[in-house]
Structure formats: C-alpha cells, structure tokens
Amino acid sequence: MQIILATSNKGKVREIQSLFEKDEVVPFSELLGPMEIEENGSTFAENALIKARTIFEKLGRDDAIVISDDSGITVPAVNGEPGIYSARYAGAGASDKDNLSKLVDELKKRGMKEAPAFYTAAIAIVAPNAEYVVHGWMHGKAIDTPRGEGGFGYDPIFVPEGFDETIGELDPAIKKELSHRSKALKLAKPIIEMLRSQHA
Ligand SMILES: O=c1nc[nH]c2c1ncn2[C@H]1C[C@H](O)[C@@H](COP(=O)(O)OP(=O)(O)OP(=O)(O)O)O1
Numbered sequence: 467m468q469i470i471l472a473t474s475n476k477g478k479v480r481e482i483q484s485l486f487e488k489d490e491v492v493p494f495s496e497l498l499g500p501m502e503i504e505e506n507g508s509t510f511a512e513n514a515l516i517k518a519r520t521i522f523e524k525l526g527r528d529d530a531i532v533i534s535d536d537s538g539i540t541v542p543a544v545n546g547e548p549g550i551y552s553a554r555y556a557g558a559g560a561s562d563k564d565n566l567s568k569l570v571d572e573l574k575k576r577g578m579k580e581a582p583a584f585y586t587a588a589i590a591i592v593a594p595n596a597e598y599v600v601h602g603w604m605h606g607k608a609i610d611t612p613r614g615e616g617g618f619g620y621d622p623i624f625v626p627e628g629f630d631e632t633i634g635e636l637d638p639a640i641k642k643e644l645s646h647r648s649k650a651l652k653l654a655k656p657i658i659e660m661l662r663s664q665h666a
C-alpha cells in the first residue's frame with residue numbers, strides 16, 4: 467500500500483521522507499494538486515485526523531495509507547503559546563519568519579532571553595476502516611535571538627535539551643534522532659506495517 471502524506475509543508479515532507487525508504491512516501495499534492503485544509507480542531511490530534519481524513523476521502527482509494535502531521539511549539543511562560551496555533555501565530559497566512567518574530571517579541575516583552583519550550587507532533591494514520599494517532603515531543607528552550615539556517619519554522623530559536631546550539635545550527639542528523647516528529651513516526655511505523663500486512 468502506498469503511503470500518502472497529507473501535508474503541504476516542505477520541511478515536514480523532507481523530514482518524513484528521510485525516515486522512510488526512497489519514494490515510499492508521496493506528498494498528496496503530487497496526486498491531487500494543492501489544497502487548503504481547514505484545521506479547526508482543538509488539539510494536535512484532532513487537527514492531524516482532520517488532515518489525514520480529508521486526504522483519504524479525496525483520494526477515494528481503498529489501497530492507500532494516509533499519514534499527516536500536526537505540530538507546534540509550546541512556551542509555558544508565554545501562556546502556553548503558540549501551541550496548536552503555531553502556523554498562524556502572527557495571523558492567517560503568516561510566514562515561518564513572521565511567526566518566529568512574534569514569539570521573539572513575546573519573549574522580549576516579558577524580559578526573557580530564553581524560556582523552557584517544547585515541540586509536539588501528532589501523526590495521524592488513516593486507512594480503510596482504521597484510524598490511529600500517535601505523539602512525540604522534543605523538550606528544550608526558546609531563545610530571543612535566531613541562529614542558523616537549518617530545519618524550518620521555529621528551529622532557529624529552539625535549543626534542544628543537552629545542547630547549546632539551535633536546531634538551525636545543529637547537524638540535521640541530530641534533529642532526525644531527537645525530534646518530536648521522529649519520535650512519533652517511530653510509533654507510527656509498526657502501525658503502518660500492520661496495516662500493510664492486513665492488505666497484502
Ligand atoms: O520541527 C519543527 N521545527 C520548526 N517548527 C516546527 C516544527 N514542527 C512544527 N513546527 C511549527 C511550524 C508551523 O508554524 C507549525 C506547524 O503547523 P501545522 O499546521 O502542523 O503545519 P503546516 O501548516 O506548516 O503544514 P500542514 O498543516 O500542511 O501539515 O509548527
């Protein structure tokens with residue numbers, strides 16, 4: 467069964483594909499073209515399911531496994547912001563840069579040079595008569611000065627626990643090892659294998 471990825475985020479596509487065999491995971495846009503999906507759930511898990519179900523239904527195929535990723539960064543000292551609103555923190559249609567700047571402003575407003583923070587990823591898996599959601603987290607701190615070009619989103623201001631550099635500066639292999647997304651996908655893999663063996 468082909469694995470279709472229900473995301474429009476190129477950074478996620480790159481990271482998720484790097485954890486699978488070559489060409490095993492296909493972004494939905496290659497099959498359906500670009501599409502906006504309204505993420506109106508109140509948790510990462512709900513939004514992940516909304517995205518995976520939408521693409522599964524549009525595909526209308528009984529030989530597909532759809533996986534999605536809903537993720538974000540949470541800063542407890544900034545009222546738990548931006549959390550599930552990470553992609554629209556600076557407003558609808560905001561860029562990664564706009565959102566990162568808004569979080570930097572919120573830290574500075576409070577006189578904080580850094581604050582504990584964590585990323586969450588919910589991965590939903592939707593297949594015929596089957597729905598699953600798994601989670602992963604990466605803890606560390608958010609800092610008030612972006613550093614490095616690696617990763618995407620908030621990575622230039624995120625320093626993972628046990629390191630002094632941001633994900634923007636660290637080797638991508640470290641994010642691959644430690645990230646919220648990698649941890650959730652590690653749990654998703656046996657589910658995907660089980661679904662594949664049932665449909666073989
Ligand atoms: O590893 C990460 N490194 C840096 N930033 C990250 C990461 N993981 C999530 N984030 C941020 C980016 C975006 O501001 C939000 C995800 O929002 P989210 O709605 O799940 O994704 P999205 O709209 O970019 O693509 P899509 O919904 O098509 O999957 O959290």
Ligand SMILES: [Mg+2]
Nearest residue numbers: 475505536553
């Ligand atoms: Mg989104």
